[in-house]
Amino acid sequence: MENQAHQKPGAHIVVLTGAGISAESGLKTFRDTDGLWEGYNIEDVATPEAWERNPALVQDFYNQRRKSVLEAQPNAAHYALAKLEEKYKVTIITQNIDDLHERAGSTNVVHLHGIITRSQSSKRPTLTYPINGWELGMDEVCQLGSPLRPHVVWFGEMVPMIETAAQICAKADLFILIGTSLAVYPASGLINYVPDEIPKIIVDPKIPTVYNVANIIKIEAKATVGVPELVGELMG
Numbered sequence: 207m208e209n210q211a212h213q214k215p216g217a218h219i220v221v222l223t224g225a226g227i228s229a230e231s232g233l234k235t236f237r238d239t240d241g242l243w244e245g246y247n248i249e250d251v252a253t254p255e256a257w258e259r260n261p262a263l264v265q266d267f268y269n270q271r272r273k274s275v276l277e278a279q280p281n282a283a284h285y286a287l288a289k290l291e292e293k294y295k296v297t298i299i300t301q302n303i304d305d306l307h308e309r310a311g312s313t314n315v316v317h318l319h320g321i322i323t324r325s326q327s328s329k330r331p332t333l334t335y336p337i338n339g340w341e342l343g344m345d346e347v348c349q350l351g352s353p354l355r356p357h358v359v360w361f362g363e364m365v366p367m368i369e370t371a372a373q374i375c376a377k378a379d380l381f382i383l384i385g386t387s388l389a390v391y392p393a394s395g396l397i398n399y400v401p402d403e404i405p406k407i408i409v410d411p412k413i414p415t416v417y418n419v420a421n422i423i424k425i426e427a428k429a430t431v432g433v434p435e436l437v438g439e440l441m442g
């Protein structure tokens with residue numbers, strides 16, 4: 207890498223992850239073959255209208271997903287990213303709603319699309335609660351008496367953390383993109399906030415197309431192969 211900014215003491219490494227980093231933990235991605243959106247319509251389970259129309263179907267969809275998340279384990283890629291914190295300031299910005307980064311030991315994780323292990327008041331989104339176990343019941347209510355829904359950002363909803371995420375990307379000394387098709391905005395636009403001179407390393411067996419972005423380095427590999435190798439180099 208010609209730009210060695212990330213080697214300076216206290217360098218800040220920013221990592222943007224998508225479903226691909228959790229694929230080898232057994233969690234389905236969304237748009238790969240046999241992806242989650244092949245089995246379900248986004249309009250039926252991942253929009254505010256779906257919640258209004260059939261909350262039980264939405265609740266069941268996320269209960270099943272939560273069960274899979276709790277049964278999954280972090281993989282070598284999650285653990286490698288946690289290890290990076292021994293030498294660098296690391297911020298992980300994830301589109302994933304699983305908690306595998308946290309369970310692998312990463313301490314600075316920004317969940318753009320929420321996290322499935324918490325619920326939120328359907329009346330006041332900033333009221334959130336931990337969910338014990340995998341099932342969020344239809345009878346559970348917040349302290350205002352409104353039904354609890356998954357603490358997840360649905361299609362058509364605002365992404366509260368996107369401004370914070372963009373500011374973090376603008377200050378990256380090194381940017382790493384792992385396991386995302388970059389199909390969903392505004393997350394897919396974050397790479398454009400990283401300064402031109404900063405290296406942007408993409409780890410994915412099928413590297414997504416990125417337009418008008420300088421200084422891209424491609425690692426065509428699965429996360430559990432490419433990420434530990436990259437971290438080994440960075441920790442060297």
Ligand code: APR
Binds near residue numbers: 389411427
């Ligand atoms: N290792 C690394 N990357 C992988 C692996 C793997 N083992 N397997 C698949 N991938 C890559 C695919 O090549 C693809 O680029 O992971 C990416 C998965 O893309 P998507 O399924 O579109 O997932 P993601 O980009 O995270 O979706 C973004 O869309 O549905 C919404 O809210 C949902 O957060 C999600 C957002």
